[in-house]
Amino acid sequence: MSPEHASANTGDVSPKELAARAAARLAELTGVEKHDVALVLGSGWAPAADLLGETIAEVPATEVPGFSLSGVPGHVGQLRSVRIAAADGAAPKHALILGSRTHYYEGKGVRAVAHGVRTAAAAGCSMVVLTNGCGGLNPDWAPGTPVLISDHINLTGDSPLEGATFVDLTDLYSSRLRAVCREVQPDLPEGVYAQFRGPHYETPAEVRMAGILGADLVGMSTALEAIAAREAGLEILGISLVTNLAAGISDQPLSHEEVLAEGKAAAQRVGSMLAEVVRKL
Numbered sequence: 001m002s003p004e005h006a007s008a009n010t011g012d013v014s015p016k017e018l019a020a021r022a023a024a025r026l027a028e029l030t031g032v033e034k035h036d037v038a039l040v041l042g043s044g045w046a047p048a049a050d051l052l053g054e055t056i057a058e059v060p061a062t063e064v065p066g067f068s069l070s071g072v073p074g075h076v077g078q079l080r081s082v083r084i085a086a087a088d089g090a091a092p093k094h095a096l097i098l099g100s101r102t103h104y105y106e107g108k109g110v111r112a113v114a115h116g117v118r119t120a121a122a123a124g125c126s127m128v129v130l131t132n133g134c135g136g137l138n139p140d141w142a143p144g145t146p147v148l149i150s151d152h153i154n155l156t157g158d159s160p161l162e163g164a165t166f167v168d169l170t171d172l173y174s175s176r177l178r179a180v181c182r183e184v185q186p187d188l189p190e191g192v193y194a195q196f197r198g199p200h201y202e203t204p205a206e207v208r209m210a211g212i213l214g215a216d217l218v219g220m221s222t223a224l225e226a227i228a229a230r231e232a233g234l235e236i237l238g239i240s241l242v243t244n245l246a247a248g249i250s251d252q253p254l255s256h257e258e259v260l261a262e263g264k265a266a267a268q269r270v271g272s273m274l275a276e277v278v279r280k281l
């Protein structure tokens with residue numbers, strides 16, 4: 001193992017310490033001492049990064065302790081620092097864009113899943129925007145519809161927290177931040193997101209089950225990250241992009257290609273919405 005990648009050997013370090021090391025390295029590589037808001041960009045959201053502001057630095061995730069290469073096509077393994085001009089002459093904000101989400105289904109464990117949001121907190125962020133591409137249960141939500149996450153149902157059977165960490169999850173997806181989104185786009189729908197383990201999509205029966213349990217959206221990310229983000233003290237905004245109707249809601253089978261194509265088509269629209277929201281935060 002080369003010295004540069006010796007950081008991958010981090011089994012002996014606590015998650016919080018590893019995040020602190022990642023934040024320190026990030027500050028070194030980007031030249032940005034403190035970030036204000038972090039964004040995790042999921043399927044279909046990557047082009048939004050270009051609309052947020054001026055890119056100050058872009059760093060391969062593999063150069064920062066605790067991050068590893070993404071195994072998913074369409075997911076970019078880059079960490080980006082973006083300067084966002086403030087709306088009203090106030091000081092500019094610095095956004096940290098995490099383009100390299102580790103999914104639970106990759107089997108790297110919950111620490112790897114939570115590392116991005118923990119690094120964001122260690123880098124000084126007070127908020128995180130968690131985005132994803134997902135399946136929708138509401139037949140009125142055509143592919144390409146952005147939906148605010150109002151709450152989640154964690155169906156992974158796992159937690160990113162260890163030990164007796166009894167964290168309150170009331171108002172996990174900040175109603176304050178959802179209201180900011182509605183200032184930008186008043187007709188934004190909202191819904192409950194169910195995180196399945198994946199990587200397979202659900203069966204139609206599982207989608208019906210999720211609906212009975214109270215879910216409007218089904219996906220493979222976000223809930224575990226939101227829990228870790230809350231524990232790390234971050235305020236959370238969750239936005240899903242419905243890229244397909246969930247299995248059995250329409251009579252079409254699901255394909256990853258369809259998911260990527262829908263994401264691409266919607267990226268520009270949701271990207272400019274997100275940029276406007278972040279300028280208001």
Ligand code: 8IG
Pocket residue numbers: 043133134135136196198200201202218219220243244245246247254259
């Ligand atoms: I994009 O229909 C995307 N991700 N679990 N189900 C689950 N994850 C998804 C889906 C979906 N679409």
